[in-house]
Structures are given as C-alpha cells and as structure tokens.
Amino acid sequence: MRRLKFFPAPYPDECYYSIFCRYFARSGSTSNKRTIFELFGEAQSLAAFVFLPRRLELVDIWLGADSPVKREKLALDNSCYAYFSTAFTRRLFEGMERKIKTGEPDRSLERRIIQKCRRSHWPERLRYCPDCVREDVERYGETYWHRMPQLPGVEYCLRHGNPIQDSGVTFRQITMAFCPASHALQGLTLQEDAEKKKYRQRYMAIARDTEWLLRNGLKLEGCRSIAHKYKELFMEKGLTTAQGVRYPDRIKTAFTEYHGKGFLKQMFQDKENYLYWLDFAFESVSEHLRPLHHILLMEFLKGSAEKFYEAIPEIEPYGGGPWPCINKVCCHYGKDGAEKISITYMNGQTIGHFRCMGCGMKYQRSRPWQEFEEYADHAVILDYGDYWYRKLRECVEVKGLNQAETAKVMKCTTTTVRKRAEEIGLDLHMNRKSCIYHEKEWKDLDRSQYFRAKVSEALQYQPELTAKELDELVPGAYAWFHKNDFQWLKERLVIDQDKQYWTIWEQEHLKLLKEAYECIKQTGDSDRRITIGWICSTAGLRECEIKGRLHRFPDIKGFIDEVVERKEEWLGRRFMVIAEKKKMAGEYLLLADIKKQMGLKPNTYKKYAVLIQKLIEELNQ
Known part of the structure; x- marks a missing residue:
C-alpha cells in the first residue's frame, strides 16, 4: 500500500464508513473491489466501519505523519468507539486504547470488538434525518452518513426533533460496497411511526444520553466499573443488599414502573422476555449488556447518563443520619436524634444498630429499603433506655396507674409493661384497681356481684377481651367464674383469633399478596414457578408469617391455593x-x-x- 493522493476531511458526526464512501466517489473509481484493495491491500468487509474504528494502523500510511487527521480523532469523533466502550472489559478497553495510540495492528482485538457490537443489534438499513441532510447540502454542498441515527434506540433527531428515516441502503449491501449518502439520499421522506410517537419524550431522552456516551463514554472506564456503580446505586435504592445480593423481582418491578411496560415492550419487540438482560447488570456478567441497556439503567438510577457519571453513591445502606427514634414517648420519635452504632452483614441481610441520643433507646433494623412507618412497630428493641424506664416508674410509683393505664401512657402493650417492670424489679400489683382483698375483707362481700361488676368495667375499657387479658385486668375473676358461672363469662369473652384486629390484618395482607401476584404476572419471569415464597418476597412479607397462619385465615388460604402452582x-x-x-x-x-x-x-x-x-x-x- 502507498500514501493516498487525497483523503476527505471528516465532517462533524460523520461515521468512518461515510469518509470512505466520499473517497470512493471523488476518486472516480467505478470498482468497489479495486478501491477496497487500494485502501486495505486485501478484501475487507465495510459494514463494521459504520460503528467501529477498524484498521487504524493504516491511517499514517494513507495520510502521512504530518496530516492533521489523526487516529485518535477518527476513533473519537468519527466512530462509535466511546459509545461501545461501555460494553468493554478492562482488558479490551486497555487493548483498544493501546492500539489507537501506537497504531499497532491487532486483528484478534478487532474481532473481539466486533463481537461486542453484535450484528444482530445493527439496524437493517442505514438511517438519516431529512433536515440534517438539507443542512449538510447547504453547508458543505453534499450530505454524508451521520453516526447518531445508526445507533439503537435513536428514533428521533436530537437537533431537529424529526423521526429518523430508513434509507434504501441495507447493511447487507454495504458489506463489500461503497454507498455515498449524496447518491443514496435523493428523494427524502418523512414518516412517523404512530406507536413510537406515543413515547417520543422517552426516545428523545435516549438520544440525549446516546450523544453523551458518544462524547464521554470513555470516562466510564468499561463495563466492570459501570456495573460496580450499579451495585452501589441499587443498594442505595434498597434493591440489593450491601453484599450485592439481588432482589430481582423488586428490581424488575421498579424498573418497569420507571420506564413503562409499553415502552419497554416496544424497545425489545424481538424478545418474549423483554427484561431478560437485567440479570446481567452485575460485575461478573456485565460484558453481556449493550450500550442501550446501560442507557436505560442509568436513566432509571439517576435520570440520565451524565447524572449517573457524576453521581457519588451513598455507601451507607441506611442512608445518612441522623436517623429517627422509635420510642413513642420520646420527643425525637419519627424525626431524628438516633445515631448509628454499627452495620453488620449476616446471611445476605444488612443489619443496622441505632441508638437515640435523647432517650437512650437502642434498636435494630434489617431491611434498609423500608420507610419509617413500615419498621417503627416491628424493629427489634435491644435496650429501652433510661428515659423509658424512668417514665415507667413515674406511671407506677408516682401516678399510681395500673397495667392497662400504664400501657396506654407508654403507648405499648400490657405484656411489654409487665416484662420491663420485672426487669427493674417494679411491683405492678400495688396499683391493681381490681385487686383481690384479703379473706377477712371478703366476708361481707358478694363475690358474684363484685366480679361481674369488674368484668363489665373491663369490657367497657376493652370490648374484645380474652381470658389472658381478663386475668391481667381482673385477677382471680377467671378462676372464680370457671368454678361458679363459666357460661356467663364465656358469652362475654373472645378468643384471640376471633378479634377484629385479625380480620383487618387478614384483609390488609390479602391485598398486599394480590398486588404482589399482579406484579409478578406483569413483570415477573414467566418461566418461573409461582410459589408462596415468591409472592411473599414481592409483597415484602415474611413467608413464615403467612404460611404459618394459613389455617386461621380462609380468605388468604383460598387465594394462595388458587394462584400458587404445584410442581x-x-x-x-x-x-x-x-x-x-x-x-x-x-x-x-x-x-x-x-x-x-x-x-x-x-x-x-x-x-x-x-x-x-x-x-x-x-x-x-
């Protein structure tokens, strides 16, 4: 090969293939084969030049060392190298950088690069924007093939807002032929797909991020670095643990809600499972993601590719402090005041320990994604703190309140009051309003009248009363009625599972399970077996909590039996x-x-x- 007599100056956003097409047109050659051998010295497929900077080692031979057109400029400004670098591993990325700088031939590297930019993802035809074509002719006297319209997901021109049009030139044609845009784009058309028009703003956002990647994709340093950042941002959103353990159904649900099911189905019409690729959004398999996948993930996590690049992930799984206090009698309840003591990881869970600086209550959380209202009543309290115990003593020793009244003031259950009182040696019996008098004081009393009055009084305070709760409120009453008039008492008491609380609990949890099932049907893996565990995890519930109570709740049991699949x-x-x-x-x-x-x-x-x-x-x- 020899130095070329001339070489066209690259235009803005012109693809590498288009430069060769203009060389072919200006050289006066009538043979594609002869021009290919003149440029490359051998048979060479041309289709990949639309996207990639191939055969850069020949640039110095074609143009000479003194030419202003350099390998680096062609790679960055006239190919999609920076865009596709988001799918490169570190080794591939460094190999390509070395090739661009030194100009060393490496055909093996080129083959691996082409494999990353799979032919199955290329458009069927070269594409163009009609207004861009007119502007090119007015400005340069000729038009050329631009990079942007050829890339997947770019359906609208970012500059003019026009729908991108298909030309009459197929990728099969350009494999061994030069098809200059100035010859191919004679009659311009402007047609818009009605389905794509519905999602015009979405497509415009993809075009903006595609343009950003064309200019700045190298800053992201390849797929492994990007996937590592995905892991941190997924954790920030509560979609993985800090150890990288995924919640796949939660990720797919949130991703679908952000982009919209209709838009995603249109983007991946050729795939039955249009979210299959989300399983590759992690470091070990991230090289299987296409740049378009990265764009959709970056928009989901931070709104745009540029904001994703600028984002500094929160390394704290529970976010930044101060954290809310869960002590209901503390002035910091639900607001602030708690500090983080430690974060530990066990069996895929991120366990955080927190303590309120105001009241001293110490508690534990294990689900970073939960809002305060979701975990406040279910967090594990490790230490109630000095303030809570002082308040308990004040209720019993100073105010003279009984168990039920104390529980009401402390905003907890009577069981909690009794257990905590035992811990600090507090006598709750001194304030029992239904205290059994000494035998000598009972001689002149009608026990039947006394206990009936006390039970009636307790029922006014708590209409749904169990035998256990009666024994706490009116000690001795259950034993007396059991011997003398149990039928009277039985008609007024309820068993725990018949309480109205459990009816409400069943309906609330049934609603969550039904919503989770609908979510699975819409966005879940259609090949996966529908199990009670999958439904519960999607609903954010513990499987044992539902499975262990199925015998008590016929509505939930009926729903589970209906939707859960046997093997x-x-x-x-x-x-x-x-x-x-x-x-x-x-x-x-x-x-x-x-x-x-x-x-x-x-x-x-x-x-x-x-x-x-x-x-x-x-x-x-």
Missing part, C-alpha cells in the same frame, strides 16, 4: 409453551428440548419421569 402444574405450563414453539417450527417435542430449555435438576427428572413422558406424548398428539 406438576408448572411443568405442564412450561412444556406447553415449548411445545407450541416446536409446532410452529413443524417439529415434535423431545425430552432433549425439555432438558435444554428448562434446565431442571436431575432429581426432578427422576421424580417426575412418568409425568414428563406422559406430558410429552399428549403435547405431540
């Missing part, structure tokens, strides 16, 4: 989906297809061998 039902559903695909291809369903697509454990095949064979035979009929 046999799940196998049948999955087999049917696979069988439909095979039928469309005109093939029979085989056991090998099941093993390949479902990835079941060997024990499952062994246990359900008869059922699996039966299902395959039925579906093949």
Whole structure:
C-alpha cells in the first residue's frame, strides 16, 4: 500500500464508513473491489466501519505523519468507539486504547470488538434525518452518513426533533460496497411511526444520553466499573443488599414502573422476555449488556447518563443520619436524634444498630429499603433506655396507674409493661384497681356481684377481651367464674383469633399478596414457578408469617391455593409453551428440548419421569 493522493476531511458526526464512501466517489473509481484493495491491500468487509474504528494502523500510511487527521480523532469523533466502550472489559478497553495510540495492528482485538457490537443489534438499513441532510447540502454542498441515527434506540433527531428515516441502503449491501449518502439520499421522506410517537419524550431522552456516551463514554472506564456503580446505586435504592445480593423481582418491578411496560415492550419487540438482560447488570456478567441497556439503567438510577457519571453513591445502606427514634414517648420519635452504632452483614441481610441520643433507646433494623412507618412497630428493641424506664416508674410509683393505664401512657402493650417492670424489679400489683382483698375483707362481700361488676368495667375499657387479658385486668375473676358461672363469662369473652384486629390484618395482607401476584404476572419471569415464597418476597412479607397462619385465615388460604402452582402444574405450563414453539417450527417435542430449555435438576427428572413422558406424548398428539 502507498500514501493516498487525497483523503476527505471528516465532517462533524460523520461515521468512518461515510469518509470512505466520499473517497470512493471523488476518486472516480467505478470498482468497489479495486478501491477496497487500494485502501486495505486485501478484501475487507465495510459494514463494521459504520460503528467501529477498524484498521487504524493504516491511517499514517494513507495520510502521512504530518496530516492533521489523526487516529485518535477518527476513533473519537468519527466512530462509535466511546459509545461501545461501555460494553468493554478492562482488558479490551486497555487493548483498544493501546492500539489507537501506537497504531499497532491487532486483528484478534478487532474481532473481539466486533463481537461486542453484535450484528444482530445493527439496524437493517442505514438511517438519516431529512433536515440534517438539507443542512449538510447547504453547508458543505453534499450530505454524508451521520453516526447518531445508526445507533439503537435513536428514533428521533436530537437537533431537529424529526423521526429518523430508513434509507434504501441495507447493511447487507454495504458489506463489500461503497454507498455515498449524496447518491443514496435523493428523494427524502418523512414518516412517523404512530406507536413510537406515543413515547417520543422517552426516545428523545435516549438520544440525549446516546450523544453523551458518544462524547464521554470513555470516562466510564468499561463495563466492570459501570456495573460496580450499579451495585452501589441499587443498594442505595434498597434493591440489593450491601453484599450485592439481588432482589430481582423488586428490581424488575421498579424498573418497569420507571420506564413503562409499553415502552419497554416496544424497545425489545424481538424478545418474549423483554427484561431478560437485567440479570446481567452485575460485575461478573456485565460484558453481556449493550450500550442501550446501560442507557436505560442509568436513566432509571439517576435520570440520565451524565447524572449517573457524576453521581457519588451513598455507601451507607441506611442512608445518612441522623436517623429517627422509635420510642413513642420520646420527643425525637419519627424525626431524628438516633445515631448509628454499627452495620453488620449476616446471611445476605444488612443489619443496622441505632441508638437515640435523647432517650437512650437502642434498636435494630434489617431491611434498609423500608420507610419509617413500615419498621417503627416491628424493629427489634435491644435496650429501652433510661428515659423509658424512668417514665415507667413515674406511671407506677408516682401516678399510681395500673397495667392497662400504664400501657396506654407508654403507648405499648400490657405484656411489654409487665416484662420491663420485672426487669427493674417494679411491683405492678400495688396499683391493681381490681385487686383481690384479703379473706377477712371478703366476708361481707358478694363475690358474684363484685366480679361481674369488674368484668363489665373491663369490657367497657376493652370490648374484645380474652381470658389472658381478663386475668391481667381482673385477677382471680377467671378462676372464680370457671368454678361458679363459666357460661356467663364465656358469652362475654373472645378468643384471640376471633378479634377484629385479625380480620383487618387478614384483609390488609390479602391485598398486599394480590398486588404482589399482579406484579409478578406483569413483570415477573414467566418461566418461573409461582410459589408462596415468591409472592411473599414481592409483597415484602415474611413467608413464615403467612404460611404459618394459613389455617386461621380462609380468605388468604383460598387465594394462595388458587394462584400458587404445584410442581406438576408448572411443568405442564412450561412444556406447553415449548411445545407450541416446536409446532410452529413443524417439529415434535423431545425430552432433549425439555432438558435444554428448562434446565431442571436431575432429581426432578427422576421424580417426575412418568409425568414428563406422559406430558410429552399428549403435547405431540
């Protein structure tokens, strides 16, 4: 090869391929093959030059060392190298930087780069903006192929707001041919897809972030660095633990709510599961993400690619202090005053210990994503603090309140009052308003009249009264009625599970479970078996809390029985989906297809061998 007689000066945002097309047109050549050999000295596919800075080692030969057009300029300003660098590993990133600086030939590196920019993700045709074409002709006397319209997700021109149009030039054509834009774009059209028009603002945001990546993508330093930041920002949003353990359903739900299900389905029309790629948003597998995936994730986490780059993640899983106090008798309750003592990690949980500086109450949390109202009544109290105990003593020793009255003042249960009083040796019996008098004082009293009056008094204070609560409020009453008139007492007491509280509890939790089920149906993995554990984790509930009480709550049990899939039902559903695909291809369903697509454990095949064979035979009929 020799130095070229001339080389076109690159235009703004012109892709590398377009520069070669203009060289071909101006050289007067009529043979694509001859020009390819003149430039590269061998047969060379041209399609990848639309996106990537290939064969940079030849630039010095073509132009000479004194030319103002350098390898670095072509790579950064006339290729999509910075954009695609978001999918590069550190090794690939450093290899490409070395190639650009030194000009050393490395065909193996180029092949790996092309693999990252998969052909399956390229558009079918070269694309353009009609207004950009007119401006190019007015300014330069000719038009050229721009970089931006060729990139996935760019459906509107960022400068003019026009929908991007398909040209008549296919990528198959340009594999071994030069197709200058000035020749191909003679008759301009302007058509807009009605479905894409609905999400115009979303597409404009993607175009802005695409342009930012074209200019600044190298600042992100490859997919591993980006994925590490994803982990920190996911944790900041409460979507992973600090150890990187994911909550996949919670991530997919939040992601879908941000972007909109309709928009995501349109973006990934070729995929049945349009959120499959979210499983790659972590360091070990991050090289499988495309730049478009990164843009959507960056917008979800920080609003834009630029804000994502500038963001400094909160390394504190529970955010910055001060944290709210959970002592209901403290002036800092629900506001501030608590400081962090420590953060520990155990079994995938992030456990935080906090203490209020005002009252001394110390408590523990294990779910960073919860709002105050969600954890205030369920946090583990490790130490009630000096102020709480002083207030308890004041209620009993100074004000002379009984257990129920003390619990009302302390805003807790009578059980809590009794246990805490035992800890500090406080005598609660001295203030019992229903205290049993000494035997000598009972001689002139009608016990039946006395206990009936006390029980009636307790029922006015607490209409739903259990035997245990009666024994606390009116000591001795239950024992006396049990011997003398138990039927009278039985008609007025309730058992704990019949309380109105549990009816409300059942309906509230049933609502959460139904919402979680709807969320799973809309955004969950359709291949996954629907289990009670999956529904509970999506609803933010503990599985044991629901599963252990199913016998008490018929509405929840009925719902769970209706929606949770048995293993046999799940196998049948999955087999049917696979069988439909095979039928469309005109093939029979085989056991090998099941093993390949479902990835079941060997024990499952062994246990359900008869059922699996039966299902395959039925579906093949």
